[in-house]
Amino acid sequence: MEKSGSSKHLVNPDDVINNGKELLEAQAHLWNHIFSFANSVSLYSATQLGIPDIIHSLGHGKPITLSQLISSLPINHTKAPGIFRLMRILVHSGFFGLQKLSTSASDHEEEGYVLTDYSRLLLKDNPLNSAPFLLAMIDPLLTHPWHSLTTWFNNDDATPFATSHGKSLWELGAIDPKFNRMFNDAMGSDAQLVMKVLLQDEYRGVFDGLESLVDLAGGTGTVAKAISEAFPQTECIVFDQPHVVAHLEGAKNLKYVGGNMFEGIPPADAVFMKWIMHDWNDEDGLKLLKRCKDAITSRKSLSSSAGNKKGKVIIVDMVLENQKQDKASTQTQLLFDVMMLGLLPGKERTEKEWAKLFADAGFTHYKITPLGLRSLIEVYP
Ligand SMILES: C[S@@+](CC[C@H](N)C(=O)[O-])C[C@H]1O[C@@H](n2cnc3c(N)ncnc32)[C@H](O)[C@@H]1O
Numbered sequence: 001m002e003k004s005g006s007s008k009h010l011v012n013p014d015d016v017i018n019n020g021k022e023l024l025e026a027q028a029h030l031w032n033h034i035f036s037f038a039n040s041v042s043l044y045s046a047t048q049l050g051i052p053d054i055i056h057s058l059g060h061g062k063p064i065t066l067s068q069l070i071s072s073l074p075i076n077h078t079k080a081p082g083i084f085r086l087m088r089i090l091v092h093s094g095f096f097g098l099q100k101l102s103t104s105a106s107d108h109e110e111e112g113y114v115l116t117d118y119s120r121l122l123l124k125d126n127p128l129n130s131a132p133f134l135l136a137m138i139d140p141l142l143t144h145p146w147h148s149l150t151t152w153f154n155n156d157d158a159t160p161f162a163t164s165h166g167k168s169l170w171e172l173g174a175i176d177p178k179f180n181r182m183f184n185d186a187m188g189s190d191a192q193l194v195m196k197v198l199l200q201d202e203y204r205g206v207f208d209g210l211e212s213l214v215d216l217a218g219g220t221g222t223v224a225k226a227i228s229e230a231f232p233q234t235e236c237i238v239f240d241q242p243h244v245v246a247h248l249e250g251a252k253n254l255k256y257v258g259g260n261m262f263e264g265i266p267p268a269d270a271v272f273m274k275w276i277m278h279d280w281n282d283e284d285g286l287k288l289l290k291r292c293k294d295a296i297t298s299r300k301s302l303s304s305s306a307g308n309k310k311g312k313v314i315i316v317d318m319v320l321e322n323q324k325q326d327k328a329s330t331q332t333q334l335l336f337d338v339m340m341l342g343l344l345p346g347k348e349r350t351e352k353e354w355a356k357l358f359a360d361a362g363f364t365h366y367k368i369t370p371l372g373l374r375s376l377i378e379v380y381p
Helices: 019-036 035-046 051-059 067-074 078-093 131-137 139-155 160-167 170-176 177-198 199-205 221-232 280-299 327-343 353-362
Strands: 097-102 111-115 211-217 235-238 255-259 270-274 312-317 363-370 375-381
Touching: 035 078, 035 131, 035 280, 067 078, 067 111, 078 097, 078 375, 097 131, 131 139, 131 375, 139 327, 160 221, 160 327, 177 199, 177 221, 177 363, 199 221, 199 363, 199 375, 211 221, 221 235, 221 255, 221 270, 235 280, 270 280, 280 312, 280 353, 353 375
Parallel strands: 211 235, 211 270, 235 255, 270 312
Antiparallel strands: 097 111, 312 375, 363 375
C-alpha cells in the first residue's frame, strides 16, 4: 500500500487559477501575509532607536528632515539609507507623517517627518507610553515561541512558550528578573491607558460605592493605584505572585499582597481582573471565578445590616464577535487570540463562552460594556 506521505493528489485543473490578473492578486494576498511581521519589527526597531522621541525633541511640533533624523541617531552612518526605508513603511502605516518644510530659499520643497497620534503613544514622556508593551511583545523571548507552534501541535507541552523555553511564562518570570521587569512594565503601560479611559465619566461609575477592591493578579499595581487615588474611600489590594509584588510599597488605601490566586483571594466588595481570565483555559478560569465568588460574598459589610454583602467581579478582557466590528478590529482580536495560543494556556472568548463560565461558576447575571477591542464585564453572584 502506498504511504500517505508519498501519495500524489493532483490539483483539479478547475481549482487552478488561470486568469493572470487573479493569479497575481492571489500572490499579492499571500505576500501581504508572509511579510506582515515586518510591520511589527519595523516599529520595534524605530522605537528601540528612539525615533519617536528624537522627532519630538528635535522638531518641537515642526517637521524634521531625514538628514536631521539620521544625524541624531546612534547608528553606523553607512546604514543611513536604511532609515529612509524604515521611515517609508512607518509613514505608510500612519506612525509618522510627512509635511512640507516651510523654506523660502528655493523652489525645492523638502519634506520632514512629524509624529502622529499613534507614534505619540510611544513617547517616553507620555504618561500613556505604550513603548514598554511594544518592546516586550516583540522581544525575542516572546516571539521565539511562534517558531515552536507547529512542534507544539505535535507534542505534549502546555504552550509553544514552554516548548521554546522549557518552562511557563510565569516560571520564567520567577527566575529571570530582567524578563519579569520587562513583562510587568509592559502590563503596567497598558494598565495606565486602560485606567485613563475607565476613570472617565462614561465608565467610572463601575467603581462607585465599593468599600474594598482586590486587583487580582494586578501586576505591579497600576490599576489599583489609579483606583485608590480616584476613590480614597475604597481599600485597594493588589494581589499577585510574591516575586511580582516583593518590595513594592503601598499607600494609605493601597496594599500589596503576594500569593497564589488559585489558593485563595482576599475578601472584598469587588474583584477586578484585567487580562487574567484570557491567560487561563476553561478549567482554571472556572476555578478562578469560583474563588472570586467566594471572595466577594464572604465579606461582612460594614454598612449593611443584612449580613454578608454580595459584590461583583469586574473583568477587562476581549469578547469576540460581540458587536458589529470593522474587519480590522476583528483581525486584531483574532491576532491577539493567536498570540495567547503561543504564550499561555488561555484564549479569547465569545460571549457564549463567557456566559457558560459565569453560569458554571454560580453567577446569576452579567453586563458587558464595550471598551475598544476589549470589554468591561461586570459579573454578579
Ligand atoms: C497578563 S498579566 C496582567 C497583569 C495586570 N492585571 C494588568 O493587566 O496589567 C497576568 C498577571 O497574573 C499574575 N499571575 C500569574 N499566575 C498567578 C497566580 N497563580 N497567582 C497570582 N498571580 C498570578 C502574573 O504575575 C501577572 O502579573
